[in-house]
Amino acid sequence: MAIEKRRDEEPSEGRRSYGGDAEFWSSLGLDIEGMSPKAQAVTGVVTGGAILLGAAALILFTSFWWLIFVFGWFLFPALGAFARGIAGLVDSPREAGLPEDDKERELLEAMRDKGELTPAQAAMETSLSVKEADGMLKELAEGGHLDVRVRGGGLFYALWDHDRGAAEGGSER
Numbered sequence: 001m002a003i004e005k006r007r008d009e010e011p012s013e014g015r016r017s018y019g020g021d022a023e024f025w026s027s028l029g030l031d032i033e034g035m036s037p038k039a040q041a042v043t044g045v046v047t048g049g050a051i052l053l054g055a056a057a058l059i060l061f062t063s064f065w066w067l068i069f070v071f072g073w074f075l076f077p078a079l080g081a082f083a084r085g086i087a088g089l090v091d092s093p094r095e096a097g098l099p100e101d102d103k104e105r106e107l108l109e110a111m112r113d114k115g116e117l118t119p120a121q122a123a124m125e126t127s128l129s130v131k132e133a134d135g136m137l138k139e140l141a142e143g144g145h146l147d148v149r150v151r152g153g154g155l156f157y158a159l160w161d162h163d164r165g166a167a168e169g170g171s172e173r
Contacts, residue, residue: 024077032081037088044082051075103128107136108159116149116158 025032032040055071058064103126110125111117117125119134126133137157140146149156 024074025081032084035085037085039085040081040088041085044078044080044085048075048078048082051078103132104136104140107133111146111157111159116156118154118156122157 030043032043035043051071051074055068058067058071106126107122107128110122114121114125117137119130119137122128122133122137123130128136137146141148141157145160146157147160149158
């Protein structure tokens with residue numbers, strides 16, 4: 001008896017691999033995929049709460065107690081949206097949507113850890129592109145916040161070394 005190996009198929013563009021809850025949300029007129037993680041979590045909590053309140057009202061005030069099983073199935077998409085939102089919030093700050101202050105902090109922390117960086121190295125260590133890192137490093141150097149060193153035709157940016165500055169220019173207070 002011959003056994004054929006089934007061809008692995010990628011999910012099509014319209015469907016995701018996590019199931020059919022996108023259809024549930026689109027039937028409510030919501031684009032859950034386009035929401036921010038915080039909005040996904042809030043939508044999941046609000047929808048789940050409304051479903052539970054509706055089920056509790058049916059159980060307490062009518063003889064339709066058996067509808068709790070129907071309402072239970074509607075809780076799964078709400079729980080999925082909540083979990084996806086929380087997972088998005090917990091993700092690392094390497095997200096492209098960081099505010100400018102967070103990007104600058106990320107760049108300076110990488111510089112503190114590595115000592116000195118070129119724009120390409122800064123792009124590898126942070127979520128910045130090479131162009132963003134180059135512009136930000138130049139701006140910080142022009143403001144006098146960074147030391148610029150030239151070696152082998154390349155520009156290296158580093159935090160000011162207070163010990164070296166004190167040895168070259170006298171004492172600092």
